[in-house]
Amino acid sequence: MDKIYTLGIDIGSTSSKCVVMADGSDVVSSAIIEKGAGTDGVDIVLEKALGDAGITMDDIKMTISTGYGRKSYNGDKDMSELSCHAKGGAYIFGEVATIIDIGGQDAKVLRLDKNGQLQNFVMNDKCAAGTGRFLEVMANVLHVDLNEFGEYDAQATERTPISSTCTVFAESEVISCLANNADVKNIIKGIHYSVASRVAGQAKRVGVVPPVVMTGGVSRNSGVVRALEEELDTSIAVSEDSQLAGAIGAAIYAYESYLKNK
Amino acid sequence: MSNVANVLGKFDVSIAELVKKYQAEGKKMIGVSPIHMPVEMVYASGMIPMGLWGGSGEVSAAKEYFPAFYCSIVQRVMEMSLTGQLDCLSGIMVSIQCDSLKALGQNIRRAVGDKIPYIHVAMAQNRKLECGVDFNETQYRKVKNQLEEIKGDFFSDEDIEKAIKLYNKSKKLMQEFVAVAADYPQIITPSKRSQVLTIANYMDRAEYVELLEELIAELKKEEVKPWDGKKIVTTGIMTSLPSLNEILEENKLAIVEDEVAEESRQFRTLVDEDTDNPIRALAKYLGDIEGCSVMYDADKLRSDMIIEKVKKSGADGVLYVQTKFCDPEEFDYPIFKKALENAGIKMVMIEVDQQMTNFEQARTSLQTFAEML
Numbered sequence: 224m225d226k227i228y229t230l231g232i233d234i235g236s237t238s239s240k241c242v243v244m245a246d247g248s249d250v251v252s253s254a255i256i257e258k259g260a261g262t263d264g265v266d267i268v269l270e271k272a273l274g275d276a277g278i279t280m281d282d283i284k285m286t287i288s289t290g291y292g293r294k295s296y297n298g299d300k301d302m303s304e305l306s307c308h309a310k311g312g313a314y315i316f317g318e319v320a321t322i323i324d325i326g327g328q329d330a331k332v333l334r335l336d337k338n339g340q341l342q343n344f345v346m347n348d349k350c351a352a353g354t355g356r357f358l359e360v361m362a363n364v365l366h367v368d369l370n371e372f373g374e375y376d377a378q379a380t381e382r383t384p385i386s387s388t389c390t391v392f393a394e395s396e397v398i399s400c401l402a403n404n405a406d407v408k409n410i411i412k413g414i415h416y417s418v419a420s421r422v423a424g425q426a427k428r429v430g431v432v433p434p435v436v437m438t439g440g441v442s443r444n445s446g447v448v449r450a451l452e453e454e455l456d457t458s459i460a461v462s463e464d465s466q467l468a469g470a471i472g473a474a475i476y477a478y479e480s481y482l483k484n485k
Numbered sequence: 486m487s488n489v490a491n492v493l494g495k496f497d498v499s500i501a502e503l504v505k506k507y508q509a510e511g512k513k514m515i516g517v518s519p520i521h522m523p524v525e526m527v528y529a530s531g532m533i534p535m536g537l538w539g540g541s542g543e544v545s546a547a548k549e550y551f552p553a554f555y556c557s558i559v560q561r562v563m564e565m566s567l568t569g570q571l572d573c574l575s576g577i578m579v580s581i582q583c584d585s586l587k588a589l590g591q592n593i594r595r596a597v598g599d600k601i602p603y604i605h606v607a608m609a610q611n612r613k614l615e616c617g618v619d620f621n622e623t624q625y626r627k628v629k630n631q632l633e634e635i636k637g638d639f640f641s642d643e644d645i646e647k648a649i650k651l652y653n654k655s656k657k658l659m660q661e662f663v664a665v666a667a668d669y670p671q672i673i674t675p676s677k678r679s680q681v682l683t684i685a686n687y688m689d690r691a692e693y694v695e696l697l698e699e700l701i702a703e704l705k706k707e708e709v710k711p712w713d714g715k716k717i718v719t720t721g722i723m724t725s726l727p728s729l730n731e732i733l734e735e736n737k738l739a740i741v742e743d744e745v746a747e748e749s750r751q752f753r754t755l756v757d758e759d760t761d762n763p764i765r766a767l768a769k770y771l772g773d774i775e776g777c778s779v780m781y782d783a784d785k786l787r788s789d790m791i792i793e794k795v796k797k798s799g800a801d802g803v804l805y806v807q808t809k810f811c812d813p814e815e816f817d818y819p820i821f822k823k824a825l826e827n828a829g830i831k832m833v834m835i836e837v838d839q840q841m842t843n844f845e846q847a848r849t850s851l852q853t854f855a856e857m858l
Contacts, residue, residue, distance in 0.1 A: 303853040
């Protein structure tokens with residue numbers, strides 16, 4: 224019997240992700256690019272994922288877009304990234320009760336029931352503090368590649384306190400710390416705790432129930448994961464596919480939707 | 486052919502148009518701040534009460550009077566008063582139900598009190614006690630004197646009684662409209678529902694009653710069709726933001742009941758009729774109100790009232806629309822959230838203010854909520 228291919232496209236604020244799935248259960252191919260909504264990122268990941276899978280759009284039975292730019296893609300349907308991260312998180316990690324998804328400009332905490340269904344959620348306020356954007360701003364100030372933040376954090380000897388209230392204030396705090404010759408590694412550790420304390424506050428509003436996992440681009444930053452584990456006093460699982468959770472969820476929903484409407 | 490659209494069109498009137506109409510008719514208007522104000526007395530005086538809910542828009546001049554982190558309704562009303570948008574009013578009436586309103590009254594009096602008479606409406610916190618009703622009656626008598634001074638004419642207890650009966654009639658009709666509209670989510674969309682209910686804050690109440698009677702009659706002639714979306718109950722201070730209602734419509738979320746200050750909190754409680762003292766009846770009304778975040782409520786009945794509304798209306802969930810920096814609503818939220826969780830009712834909270842132009846976060850939250858339901 225022919226496989227049923229579906230496509231999940233997650234157009235975030237700073238990156239685009241695409242997943243081709245077979246029969247709603249196997250990830251055939253995937254692609255990520257650090258180009259988000261309003262760019263040609265979606266076309267690039269789409270081309271790559273389809274190419275790697277050795278198929279064309281004609282082979283795709285259904286496409287669901289998600290993420291901040293979900294409305295800008297003309298697929299079969301769009302769904303919110305929270306629903307898709309819940310679905311994708313359950314696929315990647317199996318049993319999950321709490322998902323922390325920190326993306327480019329949003330931080331969300333999702334609570335799932337025993338069946339993996341989204342039960343409750345909370346999103347960050349209209350504020351960059353506690354999001355990937357906050358980390359990007361700090362990387363620019365410190366002239367450190369964001370991908371190296373995790374390693375710097377691991378080498379820190381102490382944590383320099385950084386405000387979690389406002390990105391702009393935190394930025395001037397970091398500049399002051401640099402002016403006072405504070406160690407960059409310690410500042411980075413402080414920045415990670417700043418993000419973690421902000422997101423932990425959100426998480427406690429919906430209740431943190433283990434197993435806890437992390438999805439979204441910031442899950443690649445081991446420093447933030449460590450800080451969150453400490454703030455929430457629980458272990459947090461991450462996966463190489465964490466950033467793809469939204470696209471995977473969208474592809475699974477596309478499969479379910481295709482079967483329902485067939 | 487259906488006449489509903491035609492009747493609904495009569496509610497689609499701007500406040501500016503109404504102001505022009507009343508000016509042309511030579512009617513004076515009194516601005517009335519939220520909420521539970523003695524509008525019946527204004528109407529009895531022969532003047533038109535005009536709600537002061539701030540509308541949508543930027544805040545600039547009002548920043549001289551208020552910090553940035555302040556209730557947007559209050560900031561917008563202050564902005565309107567400072568930029569001459571309230572000059573059409575013959576008086577501005579402000580209550581003291583929350584800290585923000587207290588400051589609004591003082592600032593309006595200070596800033597524009599010399600050109601627009603200010604009417605201060607003090608309300609007793611212990612509104613249910615006899616002494617609280619006594620206090621409120623005394624305040625309302627002062628309000629009556631000020632209204633008579635502005636109007637330049639005396640109005641009687643009979644005039645107030647007549648106004649109470651008219652307003653009670655409109656309240657009953659609004660309750661009926663809410664119930665009937667729930668059967669027609671395809672026709673009475675969140676935008677239409679909001680338009681019908683909130684224009685009551687600005688329209689001559691006698692005219693509004695006629696229109697609403699006509700609308701309900703026309704609606705009832707329509708065939709009830711199955712709704713393929715979800716049903717929700719809304720709660721909060723105000724939900725009449727066009728973008729918010731558009732998002733609800735996009736996600737097929739029909740409002741089947743509400744517990745919103747700008748909407749049903751104003752018409753769910755009636756004023757006693759045929760008493761020998763209608764001003765005291767208005768004072769007692771303040772004590773009869775239950776479950777409103779801006780009225781002292783020792784028993785915190787709001788959550789139970791909403792749970793009851795959810796059960797009665799068959800709603801799938803509750804939308805808590807938090808007006809940014811509204812303390813009374815923020816104080817209620819944790820109690821409310823816990824009660825709904827215990828009752829197994831799904832809910833979502835979004836934050837709004839009247840300066841919002843980007844609703845993307847609200848869009849994501851509400852789409853997720855619709856998918857979750």
